[in-house]
Amino acid sequence: MRSVVDERTPASGRRTAPPPRRPGTAGRVRHRGVGERPNLLGGLGALAWLAVVVLPLYALVIATFQRGENYVPEGPLAPPSDPTLGNYATAVDKGLLGFIGNTALVTVGVVALVVVLAATTSFAVVRSRTRLTDTAFRMFLLGLAIPAQAVIIPVYVIIVRLELYDTLAAIVLPTAAFALPVCVLILVGSMRDISEELYEAMALDGAGPVRTFWRLVVPMSRSGLGTVAVYSALQAWNGFLFPLILTQSSDRRVITMGLYEFQGEYRVDVPGLLTAVVLSTVPLFLVYLVARRSLADGLMGVGGK
Amino acid sequence: MSAPARSRAAPRTGRPGPLWALPGALFFGVFAVLPMLLVAYLSFTHWNGLGTPAFAGLDNWTRLAGDPLMHRAAGLSLLLTVSSWAIQTPISLLLGVWSAGRQRGRAFLSAVFFLPLLLSSAAVAIVWRALLDPNFGPLAWAGPALGLGSLDPLGSGGSAFWVIVAVAAWQFIPLHMLLYQGGARQIPATLYQAARIDGAGRLGMFWHITLPQLRNTITTSSVLMVVGSLTYFDTVLIMTDGGPGTDTTIVPYLMFRAGFRSWELGYAGAIAFTLVVVATLIALVMVRLTGFGSMRSTREGL
Numbered sequence: 286m287r288s289v290v291d292e293r294t295p296a297s298g299r300r301t302a303p304p305p306r307r308p309g310t311a312g313r314v315r316h317r318g319v320g321e322r323p324n325l326l327g328g329l330g331a332l333a334w335l336a337v338v339v340l341p342l343y344a345l346v347i348a349t350f351q352r353g354e355n356y357v358p359e360g361p362l363a364p365p366s367d368p369t370l371g372n373y374a375t376a377v378d379k380g381l382l383g384f385i386g387n388t389a390l391v392t393v394g395v396v397a398l399v400v401v402l403a404a405t406t407s408f409a410v411v412r413s414r415t416r417l418t419d420t421a422f423r424m425f426l427l428g429l430a431i432p433a434q435a436v437i438i439p440v441y442v443i444i445v446r447l448e449l450y451d452t453l454a455a456i457v458l459p460t461a462a463f464a465l466p467v468c469v470l471i472l473v474g475s476m477r478d479i480s481e482e483l484y485e486a487m488a489l490d491g492a493g494p495v496r497t498f499w500r501l502v503v504p505m506s507r508s509g510l511g512t513v514a515v516y517s518a519l520q521a522w523n524g525f526l527f528p529l530i531l532t533q534s535s536d537r538r539v540i541t542m543g544l545y546e547f548q549g550e551y552r553v554d555v556p557g558l559l560t561a562v563v564l565s566t567v568p569l570f571l572v573y574l575v576a577r578r579s580l581a582d583g584l585m586g587v588g589g590k
Numbered sequence: 591m592s593a594p595a596r597s598r599a600a601p602r603t604g605r606p607g608p609l610w611a612l613p614g615a616l617f618f619g620v621f622a623v624l625p626m627l628l629v630a631y632l633s634f635t636h637w638n639g640l641g642t643p644a645f646a647g648l649d650n651w652t653r654l655a656g657d658p659l660m661h662r663a664a665g666l667s668l669l670l671t672v673s674s675w676a677i678q679t680p681i682s683l684l685l686g687v688w689s690a691g692r693q694r695g696r697a698f699l700s701a702v703f704f705l706p707l708l709l710s711s712a713a714v715a716i717v718w719r720a721l722l723d724p725n726f727g728p729l730a731w732a733g734p735a736l737g738l739g740s741l742d743p744l745g746s747g748g749s750a751f752w753v754i755v756a757v758a759a760w761q762f763i764p765l766h767m768l769l770y771q772g773g774a775r776q777i778p779a780t781l782y783q784a785a786r787i788d789g790a791g792r793l794g795m796f797w798h799i800t801l802p803q804l805r806n807t808i809t810t811s812s813v814l815m816v817v818g819s820l821t822y823f824d825t826v827l828i829m830t831d832g833g834p835g836t837d838t839t840i841v842p843y844l845m846f847r848a849g850f851r852s853w854e855l856g857y858a859g860a861i862a863f864t865l866v867v868v869a870t871l872i873a874l875v876m877v878r879l880t881g882f883g884s885m886r887s888t889r890e891g892l
Binding site: 322323324327328330331334335337338339341342344345350356357358359360361362374398402403405406408409410412414415417418421422424425428430431432433434435436437438439440442443458459461462463465466469474484487488492493494497498521523524525526529530540541543545547548552553555558559566569570571577580581 | 604605606607608609610611612613615616618619620621622623624625626628629632639675681684687688689691699701702703704705706708709710711712713716717718719720721723725726727728730731732737742760763764771792814817820821823824827828845846849850855858862863865866869870873874
């Protein structure tokens with residue numbers, strides 16, 4: 286939520302200074318000057334936290350290759366004596382890929398809606414000098430504090446009234462709406478960094494708002510738009526509450542619901558359940574491998590949701 | 591800013607009209623602001639989701655005030671919020687500041703520390719519940735192996751709550767670490783150089799430079815933690831379903847139960863409205879107290 290305000294500066298700094306890492310490492314934090322002894326305690330603490338993070342993740346991944354009947358006797362940390370891919374086959378059989386497909390559809394819908402609405406809204410907030418846009422911006426700032434959990438009942442009522450209950454659109458609409466405030470804030474930050482001279486040049490060329498938007502604002506806020514896309518995609522991919530309340534049938538099931546459902550069925554088959562979890566995370570993991578930076582920026586926008 | 595004066599001189603052609611903000615504002619209004627108002631309205635009605643809500647006056651509110659379950663839930667939510675803050679803040683602050691430095695292997699460790707953030711709350715809760723399953727999970731192996739007999743931390747009231755606190759910490763410390771890492775990177779190196787010339791040690795520099803400079807980040811992170819803890823829901827539903835008994839029935843879970851299990855939408859509305867008001871008030875107070883709202887720079891005069 287508010288983190289965005291705070292992180293705007295580093296993000297824009299990165300944008301204006303083309304070589305991304307160097308300025309940070311060269312001029313900024315030098316907790317450790319030349320000849321200073323290394324921070325032994327800090328290193329130890331980091332290693333301790335490494336164990337806290339890695340051990341469960343290792344147990345999670347290794348279990349997916351374990352046969353159900355061997356899981357308890359062999360313990361969670363030993364490599365399986367008789368490794369198998371059977372868990373993955375079972376998870377696919379149970380329709381996990383279908384859930385992933387639904388989630389992908391929801392994610393694409395949310396990202397498209399959020400990027401378009403946040404971009405146009407932010408453009409108006411930054412450039413249009415009217416009372417109305419100020420009010421709209423203030424509404425978004427206030428909206429940062431509205432927790433989705435608290436308004437889920439009316440959202441349910443509205444979705445039922447719109448006759449959208451148990452459709453993928455029922456997940457897309459509120460998810461996008463609740464991602465909007467953070468995204469507007471991110472983009473207002475990016476767009477404020479565009480210099481007045483560039484706007485004036487566009488205006489002198491006789492460009493109207495539409496051309497200014499496409500030719501100047503969109504290209505200049507590309508990194509902000511990227512962050513917004515990643516943030517809203519994460520919200521959509523990992524969303525739980527809206528799908529839980531707003532859908533029910535199995536062919537509308539998104540991945541988080543699928544996992545929740547599996548948990549009931551797989552009570553005795555822990556490796557099977559954990560395999561479903563791992564499979565559900567593979568797409569995000571692939572994104573992480575190629576776009577670590579923007580994923581980190583996107584996450585800084587994530588409230589405790 | 592000299593913008594207003596300039597804007598009058600500049601041609602107006604490039605400026606968007608307020609219509610540009612309308613779709614976004616309308617959309618947000620329908621799905622977030624309108625529900626806020628509806629929640630307030632519902633809290634004064636009796637409604638089971640069918641037909642029309644019947645006006646109930648203050649029924650739900652008097653019931654809320656006298657409901658022992660709600661008192662318990664409020665206490666548990668408070669405990670969850672305070673203990674989450676007390677556990678997560680020091681760990682994520684220290685790790686974040688450390689990982690902003692230039693040690694060898696730092697980039698690799700940061701990359702690994704990030705991994706829990708890729709998992710959804712649902713996935714995190716499912717993984718931990720599976721790993722803590724007394725019969726079919728690792729504990730069934732570890733208990734006898736360590737000579738502890740059968741272990742069931744989620745099955746006993748005393749420990750289930752603290753398991754939730756620990757899982758929340760595991761899940762959210764990486765995020766706050768990221769915030770602190772970003773904050774620490776912004777601290778100008780000149781401050782440390784000056785302090786070193788003055789003969790300050792590492793602890794002194796941390797106390798007198800790093801901490802004060804991180805003031806805004808601390809506020810941001812704390813507000814996120816508090817609002818996040820107050821609305822913590824997915825994990826509780828998946829790991830304990832509010833139990834054993836009502837030992838992990840925190841306020842958002844109680845609201846969910848009243849709303850979507852007993853279909854008392856009016857009463858659930860009263861709980862929800864309380865939640866919104868409390869979360870907003872706390873956020874506002876924290877922002878005011880720390881002067882974050884004015885976006886005052888911590889580096890004025892540099």
